[in-house]
Amino acid sequence: MINYTHHQAGHCESGTTSNLFNYYGMEISEPMAFGVGNGLYFTYIPFLKVQYAPMISFRNLPNTIFRRGTKRLGADAIVIKKFKTPKESMDALDRNLEKGIPTGLQVGVFNLPFFPPEYRMHYNMHNLVIYGKEGDLYHVSDTVMEEPQTISYNDLQRVRWVKGAFAPNGKMYWINQVDKNADLKKAVADGIAKTVYEMTKIPIPLLGTKGMRFMAKDLRKWPKKHGKEKASFYLGQILRMAEEVGSGGAGFRFIYGAFLKEAGEKFNCPGLLETSEMMGKAANKWREFSYMGARNCKSRSEPTEDYGMLADMLKEISYMEEDVYKKLDKIEI
Amino acid sequence: MDEQKFDYQYKDPNHGHYRELFYTYDKEGNYSKGVRFHDDSDRIFIEQFWDNQKDRIKEAHHEVLAGNKSPIYYYMEKTLMDPMTLSSQASISLWRVKRHFKPGVFTRLSEKTLAKYAKTFNITIEQLKNIE
Numbered sequence: 001m002i003n004y005t006h007h008q009a010g011h012c013e014s015g016t017t018s019n020l021f022n023y024y025g026m027e028i029s030e031p032m033a034f035g036v037g038n039g040l041y042f043t044y045i046p047f048l049k050v051q052y053a054p055m056i057s058f059r060n061l062p063n064t065i066f067r068r069g070t071k072r073l074g075a076d077a078i079v080i081k082k083f084k085t086p087k088e089s090m091d092a093l094d095r096n097l098e099k100g101i102p103t104g105l106q107v108g109v110f111n112l113p114f115f116p117p118e119y120r121m122h123y124n125m126h127n128l129v130i131y132g133k134e135g136d137l138y139h140v141s142d143t144v145m146e147e148p149q150t151i152s153y154n155d156l157q158r159v160r161w162v163k164g165a166f167a168p169n170g171k172m173y174w175i176n177q178v179d180k181n182a183d184l185k186k187a188v189a190d191g192i193a194k195t196v197y198e199m200t201k202i203p204i205p206l207l208g209t210k211g212m213r214f215m216a217k218d219l220r221k222w223p224k225k226h227g228k229e230k231a232s233f234y235l236g237q238i239l240r241m242a243e244e245v246g247s248g249g250a251g252f253r254f255i256y257g258a259f260l261k262e263a264g265e266k267f268n269c270p271g272l273l274e275t276s277e278m279m280g281k282a283a284n285k286w287r288e289f290s291y292m293g294a295r296n297c298k299s300r301s302e303p304t305e306d307y308g309m310l311a312d313m314l315k316e317i318s319y320m321e322e323d324v325y326k327k328l329d330k331i332e333i
Numbered sequence: 334m335d336e337q338k339f340d341y342q343y344k345d346p347n348h349g350h351y352r353e354l355f356y357t358y359d360k361e362g363n364y365s366k367g368v369r370f371h372d373d374s375d376r377i378f379i380e381q382f383w384d385n386q387k388d389r390i391k392e393a394h395h396e397v398l399a400g401n402k403s404p405i406y407y408y409m410e411k412t413l414m415d416p417m418t419l420s421s422q423a424s425i426s427l428w429r430v431k432r433h434f435k436p437g438v439f440t441r442l443s444e445k446t447l448a449k450y451a452k453t454f455n456i457t458i459e460q461l462k463n464i465e
Contacts, residue, residue, distance in 0.1 A: 008368060010354045031356075031364075051415060110413075116351040118379065122418050146352060146368065164421045233385055236378035243375050248366075254356035258364040280358035294374040297381045 001132030004102045006141040006148045010248020010255055012127045013065045014039050015143030016104050019129060021075070023102055024178040028073070035259030036191040037069030040252055041198060044206055044215040051121070053237035056215070058251035060198075062106055062125040062166055066173055068194070072187035074179035082169035086161045089170030090153070093130060096174060102131040102141075106171040108162030114142070114149040119244075124166045130156075188263045189333045195256075196325045209325070212318035220311040231307065236297045239290045250290075253283035253321075263333075271331040275324050282320040289313050386413060397464055403439030404464045405430075408454045423453040 004023055007030075009015020014034035021028040034040070038060055045055040063079065070077035083089035096103045108124040109115060132139035138156055140149045151159075160170045199208040206214055215238070222231035242251035257279035264272030293310060356366045371379065393410040396402040409419050420427040425446070432438050433446075444458070451458045 008354045010356055010366070049415065049417070051413070118383065119351075121413060122422075144351075144353065162422070163424070164418050167421075233381070236381045239375075239378045240382055244371070244379055249355045249357065254358060254364065257358060258356055258366075261364055276364075277362050280362065280364065283358055290378075291374050294377040297378040 001134070001139060002097070002100055002102050004129070004131035004141060007143070008146050009143035011039065011059070011252060012143050013037075013059075013062070014255070016127045016129055016141075017066045017069050019141065019143065020102060020104065020175050021073070021178060024075075024175055026073075026075075026178045026180055026182075028069075029262060031255050031259035031262055033065060033069050034252070034255050035195070035263065036072050036187050037065030037067075038191055038194050038198065039065050040195050040256045042208055042211050042251075044211045044218075046218060051237075053234050054218075056238055056241045058242060058247060059125075062127075063171070063173070066104065066127075068191070070175060072190050073184070074182040074187075075175050076177040076179075077173065077175045079171070079173040081171055086157050086170065089160060089172070090157055093172060094133065096172075097130065097133050101174050101176075102129050103172050103174045104129050105160060105173075106168040107156075107159040108164070108168065109159075111155065111159050111162065112142075113151060113155055114140070114145065119144070122164055124162055124164055124168055185267055185333060188267070192328050192331075192333075196329045200322060200325045200329075209318045209322045212321070213315055216311040216314040216318070219314060220308055223307050232296050235293050235307075235310070239293050239297070242286060243290055250283040250286035253279060253286055257283055260328075267333055269331070269333055271327070272333065275327050275331070278320070278324045278327070282317055282324065285313070285317045285320060289317065386410075394464070400436055402434050403436045404461055405439060405450055406434045407464055408450070408456070408461065412454055419453065423449050425449060 005019070007015065007019055007022070009018065009030045011030070011034065014030050014037065017037060018028050018030045018033040021033065028036075041058065041060040043055070043057045048055040066077070067079060080092065083092065093103055093105075105128055106124070107126050107128060108122070109126045110120050110122050112120070112126075128140050128142040130138050131141055136153050137150045138153070140151050142149055160168055162168065200210075202208060205211065219235070219238075222234055225231075226234070241247075243249065248255045257276050260272050260276035260279055263269070264276055289310065292313065296307075296310070352368045352370055354366060354368050356364060358364055390407075390410045393402065393407045397404055397407045409416070414422070416427060416430050419425075420430045423430070425433075433442065433450075447458050447461060451461045454461065
């Protein structure tokens with residue numbers, strides 16, 4: 001078994017990446033990995049339904065954090081996107097473990113035996129690290145769980161080969177070598193620039209801060225369009241995506257704020273510290289939004305809060321965040 | 334970053350056995366992280382989702398017993414899928430999946446197709462044909 005330290009983390013992929021870096025002796029905290037690897041995102045796709053509610057995502061595509069993070073920090077990392085057969089993928093994993101390399105995997109959540117039953121959904125973008133094998137059992141470091149877990153060969157093969165949207169196809173990734181003298185400053189600057197681009201500059205109304213305003217506009221119409229019961233369910237979906245699914249609170253906004261603060265302190269940059277404050281306030285506003293929204297989820301057919309008010313709040317948050325990105329765009333680190 | 338300590342237990346025995354790591358931002362402008370259960374306000378919409386899911390399963394069970402829908406519909410709800418997910422997981426096109434919800438069509442299905450569904454739901458064909 002490899003001497004791998006398990007740390008619980010807010011978000012599965014940034015936690016995995018940070019743990020892998022730490023294993024190779026490079027101190028990268030979870031917020032740092034999240035920020036450098038562009039974890040932050042927002043998408044609202046009303047015409048795509050996930051579990052009978054519009055699709056909302058606060059995170060980037062799977063594997064973005066690991067790929068971009070390792071690239072910017074100059075680490076020698078390998079990602080195998082897919083295998084032809086399940087057998088081949090399991091053999092590759094075994095070979096890696098024999099060489100003593102902790103290996104990250106993309107898996108589906110639904111059939112994970114150690115996972116809390118209330119998180120078991122058909123969600124195929126979860127990440128975990130395998131760091132040892134004893135007979136039929138694999139040792140798993142899953143950043144959602146407090147303690148390391150074990151999983152059997154058959155179960156592991158099953159979750160690695162689950163079908164559906166974003167099917168993992170046995171995807172695995174690992175780090176060969178880290179560059180301890182990497183230019184962290186440039187990595188942070190690149191990461192921020194890309195996040196600013198993705199959140200404000202892509203000319204599609206469903207992405208970034210524009211997406212939030214689009215969602216606010218729809219939120220206002222939901223009670224009339226779908227009835228109060230369904231509007232409350234849709235609202236619950238937004239809140240669940242923001243708070244529940246391993247987001248570290250407020251749809252990753254707290255993690256990003258912590259990243260800005262850490263970077264600001266490291267490079268002694270007052271601009272970054274200021275933006276981290278602004279981000280923290282926006283994140284607290286998100287929390288407030290979810291407090292208010294939860295009241296409407298409690299009394300499902302008789303909303304206590306006005307949907308128009310919630311929509312206004314969402315709009316305000318979107319402008320608060322936009323200010324952060326505009327400011328970040330001008331900062332020279 | 335400061336580590337926070339939380340020691341309160343969540344009241345509902347069915348939920349909240351698992352603690353998550355959360356980040357917070359306080360008024361003094363400090364970020365901190367701590368392992369805790371979900372807030373009560375968070376639990377409301379998590380429970381709403383599961384209540385909704387349970388209602389759907391119950392309703393699907395009724396529909397199947399009344400003969401309006403095929404057992405595939407019930408098992409789909411039971412495994413928390415929607416037609417889209419089921420179609421991609423069983424490798425059967427969406428319109429065929431929707432068609433198989435009709436009891437009349439379901440009785441004429443071939444063993445091969447039934448086996449595909451049974452494998453997706455992780456049950457035997459016998460179980461698929463006769464729901465409890």
